[in-house]
Amino acid sequence: MAAPSRDALQSRLSVLSVFFYLGICVLAARLLQVQVVKNVYYSAAAERNRTQLIRQTAPRGRIFDRSGGEIAANQAVFSLIYLPSKERDSQSLPAVARDLAPYLKEDPEKLLENLYKAVREQSAIRLAEKLPSKAMFKLSELRTIYPGVLLIRESRRSYPNGAFAAHLMGHMGKMDEASWRRLKNQGYRVDSWVGRAGIEKIFEQDLRGQDGGMRMEVDARGRLRRTLGDIPPKPGSNITLTIDSRLQKVAEDVLRKSTSKAGAIVALDPRNGDVLVLASIPDFDPSWFLLPDEEDAPINLKNIPAFNLAIQGSFPPGSTFKIVSGAAILNEGKISPEERTFCPGYFELGSRVQLCWYHAGHKWQNFLQAVTNSCDVYFYKMGLKAGGDLIERYEKMFRIGQPTLIGLPGESKGHAFGPGTRAAQKRSWYDGDTINVSIGQGELLVTPIQMAVLMGAVANGGTFYRPHFVQKIQYADRPPFERVPEELGRVTLKDSTWTLLKSSLEDVVRVGTGGKVNTPGLVIGGKTGTAQNPGKDHAWFVGYAGKPGEAPSLALAVLVQFGGHGSDAATPVARDFIRAAFAPPVVETAVPAAPVAEQQPLPMRGPGAVPVLIH
Amino acid sequence: MRSEIHKGRIDWALAGAVLGLVTIGTISILSAASPLPNASSIVQRHVMALLVGVLAFSFGAGFNYQIFQDQSKTLYALTLAMMVAVLIVGVNIRGHKAWIRLPYFTFQPSELARICTVLVLANYLDRNSTRIESPNAVLGAFGVMLPVIALIILEPDFSSTAAFFPVLIAMLFCAGASLAHLAIVVGFGGTAAVSLLLWTLLAVRPGLAGGSRILGFFYAVSRSSMKLALIVAGVFVLAYLLYRLFIMLRMQMPLGVFMAGAIVVSAGFVSASAVNRRIKDYQRNRFLAFLAPETDPQEAAYNVNQALVAIGSGGVVGKGVFAGTQSRLGFLPERHTDFIYSVIGEEMGFVGTGLVLGLYLIMLWRIFAAGRIARDRYGYLVCVGIASTFGFYAFVNIGMNLGLVPVAGIPLPLISYGGSSLVVSLWALGVVLNIYSKRYAFF
Known part of the structure; x- marks a missing residue:
């Protein structure tokens, strides 16, 4: 048998090369699809990957009576957040825990444990929620001493008249199973507070406002990299009732x-x-x-x-x-x-x-x-x-x-x-x-x-x-x-x-x-x-x-x-x-x-x- | 082709494409490695590999390639010796005993074996060119390759092993092997391998078959002899129908051809099923570990998804070098090695990924061109082998980054971080350049 001719081999080479060129075309088409057509979708996914929000609860809409008196208002409360950083050494943590503990009414040991955890995982933690304004004054002093201790202002519902028009006003409550199923796609979180009865429930969507927060960049392990910016919360809508207080x-x-x-x-x-x-x-x-x-x-x-x-x-x-x-x-x-x-x-x-x-x-x-x-x-x-x-x-x-x-x-x-x-x-x-x-x-x-x-x-x-x-x-x-x-x-x-x-x-x-x-x-x-x-x-x-x-x-x-x-x-x-x-x-x-x-x-x-x- | 003859001795287009790919690779490695704790060591090693690579490239380009044919037996012996040595003195890194530690650097012999096997096979096919159409030549080529892949599979490195087959098929095809023989090999091997792979994947990830009835039925076949018989019968009926169709299209071919095809496919199917049923669960897991080294399937899915997010979020022009969030914040796994294409996609966008594809296109085109005008059949076959290796590796790696191909531990030639791969690739391209420069003769 004779060896195949050069021309016969050349034509086989052409067939093979066409296979590879076709393969490259397939990849190019897929690239166009992923990078050009679906760019917006994947950009959003990348953005979700890298950002984390430290939530700042929006002030709830206030409720007034017919002459403008407040029936439901908001009280300023403060949440204490600790942001660990790579540069900061953990030497100062016991001091931070010791100084913070009295204001947070918490055991210094437990607090220190939380702080160490935050440093270890390089993620922000909420040390305390809904602190009254009194504690805040002292704490803001500490904030200047210890960088990484951060106070964010939040709002808490308050009812200045106490037990007053209670059945009409209703009340707030933590998210329960049923509300969560209903609300989870509407920007609520598992730990959100929602109106559970009365006006608070009926006008929940109007009253809730839009939570703000601090956008932080995190890496794949959830460790904090830097602060990207503040989103100010938007207060909820105020409602005036026909009720005469x-x-x-x-x-x-x-x-x-x-x-x-x-x-x-x-x-x-x-x-x-x-x-x-x-x-x-x-x-x-x-x-x-x-x-x-x-x-x-x-x-x-x-x-x-x-x-x-x-x-x-x-x-x-x-x-x-x-x-x-x-x-x-x-x-x-x-x-x-x-x-x-x-x-x-x-x-x-x-x-x-x-x-x-x-x-x-x-x-x-x-x-x-x-x-x-x-x-x-x-x-x-x-x-x-x-x-x-x-x-x-x-x-x-x-x-x-x-x-x-x-x-x-x-x-x-x-x-x-x-x-x-x-x-x-x-x-x-x-x-x-x-x-x-x-x-x-x-x-x-x-x-x-x-x-x-x-x-x-x-x-x-x-x-x-x-x-x-x-x-x-x-x-x-x-x-x-x-x-x-x-x-x-x-x-x-x-x-x-x-x-x-x-x-x-x-x-x-x-x-x-x-x-x-x-x-x-x-x-x-x-x-x-x-x-x-x-x-x-x-x-x-x-x-x-x-x-x-x-x-x-x-x-x-x-x-x-x-x-x-x-x-x-x-x-x-x-x-x-x-x-x-x-x-x-x-x-x-x-x-x-x-x-x-x-x-x-x-x-x-x-x-x-x-x-x-x-x- | 005639015009090629009058060009200079050096193929500047090929050299330029290689330079471009290596440059893009270096930039992406710098970017991908910079947030890593061992960044400086990675960069040092890469720079060293580049230097050695330039030497290897010059060596390949300056050294008459025909010496590899003359010393083919020595080369083959060296390759086998190297593969045996790595099993004895090799270093185990992440479950693979694939590296030999030498002073100052570690070396991965299987990368070198990849190209050496191409050279040895080219010699074998050239020597047997007169009887290339006999089945023995095809079997012989498999015989030459078998010891090398057997040693690699012991490391164990399934992906590298599997990558040998398409290269061998391409070389056989371009050496003029009988299409019927190739069809039998591809039909049998393809059916058996694909069925086995799919069954294994379906056994581990039942969710894969979720939407597809066909896949579900296909999986059921692996468990039931009745269904298997049904499928085999179906294959034969289909073959007969195809035969009738060809008659209607006035392209009459003997019925035997179709029936032979049906037999090959059925045989592949049945043997895969036989193997599949004998596989114990732990063996299946081991097989899976071959398929997806260091990853469990869920993690692999996560990785591919993150790669797609990285590439997709790059858009047309990318986020800028050193500015990819997916890569720099660690969402992208294996970002300086197997998934480096995603880093390019994220930071340089479609411009970067398209450029890489274009450079590969030029590279393949130039290697094929060198093969076309090579002075002898050996050079021609070496070019086919090298082009197929690069083409297959690049396609699988990019396809994996784009979610088109299952995750396999295959590097992106000239771009992925990995000293041995880079040096050996540059040497191989140097050899191609040498073949091109020695083109003034015909066989």
């Missing part, structure tokens, strides 16, 4: 002084739906949650009274519902307001006997008297005349069983009660139900906020405003958010009905069951109520108040939980609150003589609380 304080104080020391007061401006007061007692102090150690809180933080009676508590409205059933009776013209009916103290329906709360009987009563005295028998009879369907229609008009959309989590929508709701449950409606609903018993349930909104509508002539507690949010980067009144609905009644209804409510306060609320120089309309409860009954007072000749400027609902009779337990609370609201500074006026109804021998049960006797 002074009234809120009064409301909480009077509730704490009430017979059962539990209850809720909701006060609104009937002209626009501003929530002036949203008080629920028992409450808690949101600053308990900010303590460095949970053990320091006066009660176990898992057992705080977090239930907001004002919006989450639903109770039978009791006689306060006579405002709705009264409107139904009057407005349809089925009954003349002058029509009188006799109250013997009881009412017979078939084989059942329903009592009036005033067992002696109110004798002859017309509409005005029946409301003023909260006569149950009148409403039994008139309710039967009007019929369950009509009353249910008015319940709907007065938005019973519908949430007020105040925008707080967990709001109860209460429960409407009538032939329609019964039919939805595939159960029948009886006359006994009609007489029950006429006086606000049965399956009716309302919340204090619902009653306050309802009274606002009564006070302003029928407009239901959506209650709101935020007046303004000031953003750093966009125009502020300002709340405008929002109508949820409107009740249209005849003028004569409004006039009569309002004068009856004003009579209640002047001479009727709400007499204790009566205040000279103010026009107050209202209605007491007693919500039946398996234990002790809950006491209601709902009403509106204003200066004579002006539109009412205050609508309120007072609920004293387990307080007993509305006329006894709720009225003093409402009186103290209304007087404080209209008389700054608070002037104690003599309590006027108790009106007629109250001079009667003390009834066994309060108005509206009707035992059902079965023969």
